Amino acid sequence: MKVLVTRQLPGKWLDYLSSYVSVELWDKEYPPPRDWIIEHVKDKDGILVTLTERVDKEVIDSAPRLKVISTYSVGYDHIDVQYAKKRGIIVTYTPEVLTDATADLIFGLIIAVARRIVEGDKLIREGKWNTSWHPMFMLGTEVHGKVLGILGMGRIGMAVAKRAKGFDMKVIYNSRRPHNVEWQFVDLDTLFRESDYLVIAVDLNPSTYHLVNEDKLRLMKRSSFLINASRGAVVDEKALVKALKEGWIRGAALDVFEREPIGADNELVKLDNVVLTPHLGSATWETREKMAEVAVKNMLFALRGERPIYEVP
Numbered sequence: 001m002k003v004l005v006t007r008q009l010p011g012k013w014l015d016y017l018s019s020y021v022s023v024e025l026w027d028k029e030y031p032p033p034r035d036w037i038i039e040h041v042k043d044k045d046g047i048l049v050t051l052t053e054r055v056d057k058e059v060i061d062s063a064p065r066l067k068v069i070s071t072y073s074v075g076y077d078h079i080d081v082q083y084a085k086k087r088g089i090i091v092t093y094t095p096e097v098l099t100d101a102t103a104d105l106i107f108g109l110i111i112a113v114a115r116r117i118v119e120g121d122k123l124i125r126e127g128k129w130n131t132s133w134h135p136m137f138m139l140g141t142e143v144h145g146k147v148l149g150i151l152g153m154g155r156i157g158m159a160v161a162k163r164a165k166g167f168d169m170k171v172i173y174n175s176r177r178p179h180n181v182e183w184q185f186v187d188l189d190t191l192f193r194e195s196d197y198l199v200i201a202v203d204l205n206p207s208t209y210h211l212v213n214e215d216k217l218r219l220m221k222r223s224s225f226l227i228n229a230s231r232g233a234v235v236d237e238k239a240l241v242k243a244l245k246e247g248w249i250r251g252a253a254l255d256v257f258e259r260e261p262i263g264a265d266n267e268l269v270k271l272d273n274v275v276l277t278p279h280l281g282s283a284t285w286e287t288r289e290k291m292a293e294v295a296v297k298n299m300l301f302a303l304r305g306e307r308p309i310y311e312v313p
């Protein structure tokens with residue numbers, strides 16, 4: 001069996017894969033060009049991709065032997081799952097193992113933006129800490145005791161809600177349907193109106209594309225914050241920039257963007273009331289190794305005709 005792998009993975013798992021199948025690896029840090037994928041997937045039984053590779057009809061059609069697409073991610077919006085399934089190809093992903101790391105980062109983002117941690121760090125590094133301690137210096141917003149709104153109460157949403165307990169926060173949420181959980185389900189507009197911190201934890205699909213648009217942002221409190229570590233395109237970025245510039249909300253903390261990577265010319269970079277991180281939700285050594293294990297085992301199990309650990313529903 002032959003497998004195409006589009007990026008080096010941490011730990012021993014690519015060697016493990018190579019001990020069972022013949023692996024062709026794109027070993028650069030940047031993503032392989034699309035033409036390279038189309039050329040090299042032709043004779044492969046499996047392809048192991050990351051979220052930067054678009055696996056659409058064209059790629060799938062260029063691989064007549066393809067049986068498995070294993071993505072090293074929880075998100076699978078970069079794959080035409082419906083078409084793959086129609087072709088009888090199994091699509092697998094890596095949920096659960098990255099839930100806690102992502103929830104940790106989300107909480108970090110909440111605290112960083114509310115307490116102006118990045119601004120403070122920048123101020124010192126730029127040699128601008130000129131005043132001594134002052135009662136009104138760099139005041140931020142409290143986190144404990146506030147209302148945490150969660151859009152999408154899946155695994156990551158629940159892990160964030162659990163962490164909020166330690167901060168005595170009231171948690172409200174909206175998702176496709178109410179869950180049997182201790183937190184309060186509210187309709188979408190109420191979620192936007194009442195949240196002090198609104199965390200986006202839905203996946204990207206046609207129904208969530210630009211779900212957070214100008215109308216929704218206008219519902220939010222002027223003192224509130226938006227946090228996104230899901231997919232950039234859930235938020236209409238232009239509308240968010242307007243909201244941040246015009247003070248409809250107090251700030252935002254973003255780990256994901258409509259087009260990644262963003263450059264220094266992006267409007268968001270010019271705003272002080274925003275904390276930005278470069279898509280780091282799952283980026284810990286421990287989690288990225290677990291993702292590698294799951295992605296590789298998913299591939300091997302599915303190639304052998306066994307049930308993978310996580311098949312995309």
Ligand code: DGY
Nearest residue numbers: 072073074075281282
């Ligand atoms: C995912 O897995 O989809 C995250 O965005 C990156 O780990």
